[in-house]
Amino acid sequence: MSRTADEAAVEAANTAFYEAMETGDFEGVSALWLDDGATPITCVHPGWPVLTGRGEVLRSYALIMANTEYIQFFLTDLKISLAGNTAVVTCTENILSGGPPEDGAELGPLVGQLVVATNVFRHTSDGWRIWSHHASPVLADTDDTEETGDPGDDEPRPDQA
């Protein structure tokens, strides 16, 4: 495949990952994670510690889906860096989500969240599969970073963020 076709395939796998989350498709999410019997997978949800291996990672998705009535991802700033059989995808996940309704309410409260993700994909005979997912909340004010990419002096130091 040409580099462009590879990039399109990686982007399609990345999109499929978020769509499976949106539709609560646990089997779909499971199928997208690398399962080659040799390469351990890792996953960090926003604010969580590192989860390692299929058991831990897939349990976390089952837990998230059980507690999420509604979730939608608006992906922006998607960038793909390809080398050999590996791709590093970064994107901003603009998340709108809600939990199950409580106390007889019709809908649970909706929450908006700004999260950035680094998703590492590995090419297999079945296509591109997720090797590592690391998502984290954006806490700093990014207003002046979007154009220059240079965090201003008035932003918190990362070691104090």
Added chain:
Amino acid sequence: MSRTADEAAVEAANTAFYEAMETGDFEGVSALWLDDGATPITCVHPGWPVLTGRGEVLRSYALIMANTEYIQFFLTDLKISLAGNTAVVTCTENILSGGPPEDGAELGPLVGQLVVATNVFRHTSDGWRIWSHHASPVLADTDDTEETGDPGDDEPRPDQA
């Protein structure tokens, strides 16, 4: 190199990265980032948006070093997942840091911080180099996750963390 020698080399590169940060060695940090002229690098500091490319990434380290008088990383939970010329390293960065002294004080205030990182390394003719670094604060109570890796029901949902 055998798989074990590769893992040792990846771990050495990972250690060198944090030691260069500790000693404020900007040239050392710069040299450890992948610079093959073809593969864009990406970096996420805790709470920050994604930084892409050598210019943005290295400027962020210059900024951090300029605002950090003292920083020490105690790495725990280090795990390496290797496939071909790529390695995914996860670790917990137990960080102790302090900024420049203010108002005539001898030392700035020290801050402890619990951060998890996913570091992606690429093998080059010069050794293993950092392709992607994503670090994020651990916000959830991890007391009951260390043994089972299974976040309890009483923890915040990742989409609300």
